[in-house]
Amino acid sequence: QARVERMEQFQKEKEELDKGCRECKRKLAECQKKMKELEVTDQESGKGELERLQAEAQQLKNEEKSWENKLEELRKKEKNMPWNVDTLSKDGFSKSVFNVKPEEKEETEEQKEKKHKTFVERNEKQIKHFGMLRRWDDSQKYLSDNPHLVCEETANYLVIWCIDLEVEEKHALMEQVAHQTIVMQFILELAKSLKVDPRACFRQFFTKIKTADQQYMEGFNDELEAFKERVRGRERQKRLGPGGLDPVEVYESLPPELQKCFDVKDVQMLQDTISKMDPTEAKYHMQRCIDSGLWVPNAKTAEGAE
Secondary structure, three states: OHHHHHHHHHHHHHHHHHHHHHHHHHHHHHHHHHHHHHHHHOOHHHHHHHHHHHHHHHHHHHHHHHHHHHHHHHHHHHHOOOOOOOOHHHHOOOHHHOOEOOOOOOOOHHHHHHHHHHHHHHHHHHHHHHHOOOOHHHHHHHHHHOHHHOOHHHHHHHHHHHHHHHHOOOHHHHHHHHHHHHHHHHHHHHHHHHOEOHHHOHHHHHHHHHOOOHHHHHHHHHHHHHHHHHHHHHHHHHHOOOOOOOHHHHHHHOOHHHHHHHHHOOHHHHHHHHHOOOHHHHHHHHHHHHHHOOOOOOHHHHHHHO
16 A cells, blocks of 8 residues: 555656646747747847847746756656556566466365465475575575475465464564565565566566665565564464453553562462452452463362452
8 A cells, every 4th residue: 555655646746747847848939939039020129028038948948957857866766666567567577578377267265275285394494494584685596496485375384484483472583584474475466466477577576676775675664564563463363362351461561469470370479469469459450360361260279269
């Protein structure tokens, strides 16, 4: 959505510059025509008007140059815009140099699941290796050596791996793998736009990303940050307790003396601490612990709490 909005804003800016430049050229041509007419008549009375027109023409020439400079800057900017269906053909990519992806029959969910499982069983080690890479050149070389990894199954595995890493609280590693997930998704998006096999265009992605300007990198980073936020959201959903509360948030809201009980996992200490608290406050905190799954009482502890 962010890329679409940027494209619309760019198109609007381009149209305004084109319109301004054309209008300036029209006024200049009209001014020059009047000047020629006055020069032909060569009347003394028209001398003042001619000088005015000459000054106006000079000003319009300066304006015309300014418009053309702005258009040239916009053209340079256009070369480094993020890919989408509308801009790919303008970046010099020709469909004729790629192997066109054949039309595929729609797969059932069962077929997709089986295909994914088989692919992962054969390539899990290689997918994880790709997920740990960071440099553009390393990623490109690894995919060149293992082009079979450029597919939906790799992207799906990386997404699931990111969620699992976040659940395991391996946040830094999740962010690393998330980077490679977006790399793969950008390649697949490019292939989809061009209607070619992803293996035929991943090198073009790396060529683009390595020479991209700040705007293109911002587009990539926007996608990356949005993906990481979605992963964190999914991880939070997975850890919600039976009552719909987040155990991490509940733990952080507990009084220090209760937190210590959970830190050392001492049931007797927990019971002693609760007995010293105000009954209403104790009930409030323990109910939240149960709703979040932070505390799962068995029959004995439930009886003691009663």
